[in-house]
Amino acid sequence: MSNDVTTFECSHCGNLGIGDGEIRCCEETMEVIEDDPISSTPTLSELLKSVLDMSETELELCLCVMEGGSVTVATLAEQTEYDRSLINRHLNHLASIGVVKKQRRLLDSGGEVYIYTPVSPETVRVQLRREFHQWTAMATAQLNALQREKVESIADPDDGEPTWEVFYSE
Missing domain, CATH: 1.10.10.10 (Winged helix-like DNA-binding domain superfamily/Winged helix DNA-binding domain)
Structure with a gap:
């Protein structure tokens, strides 16, 4: 398992996901949420x-x-x-x-x-x-x-x- 975990968001429904590979929602690939410099x-x-x-x-x-x-x-x-x-x-x-x-x-x-x-x-x-x-x-x-x-x-x-x-x- 990769240690590079990314946060994803569905552009259609707003669902969030966390994973180390492609995540799908609403039958489409979720978009990567770019790192927040404040976090x-x-x-x-x-x-x-x-x-x-x-x-x-x-x-x-x-x-x-x-x-x-x-x-x-x-x-x-x-x-x-x-x-x-x-x-x-x-x-x-x-x-x-x-x-x-x-x-x-x-x-x-x-x-x-x-x-x-x-x-x-x-x-x-x-x-x-x-x-x-x-x-x-x-x-x-x-x-x-x-x-x-x-x-x-x-x-x-x-x-x-x-x-x-x-x-x-x-």
Whole structure:
């Protein structure tokens, strides 16, 4: 798969597409949208925060797991300035989004401990890509709803006067 991803727009219906090759809509090839000089490339941190709801602390802990191999909460508490409960909460979130694996191990002395191991970078890329596409679909739906609410409030205001309060409430 090529790393050169382009944004496309249909000249007939306005649909947008993202891809690394020709995209068709309305039975015609979509047009390439030229790069906007105002747009900036998101950092990895910004992307992970927006798409996977990953905090800076979680990114740091994820990198520790990737560098350290199999680690426990206690090991990470020794390596970082974070307390065990915070690390545990963040590692559980990282496991739930699929960027680390969580495995229970029984101790010879009794009890148990959870071991966190990294997943392959390709697995993380695939997961991030999947989540990004789902996030994009949901964000697009929100934008479409906002546009629809705006048009409806202009066209048919309750008191005869346009109102914009709809945009400030859930």
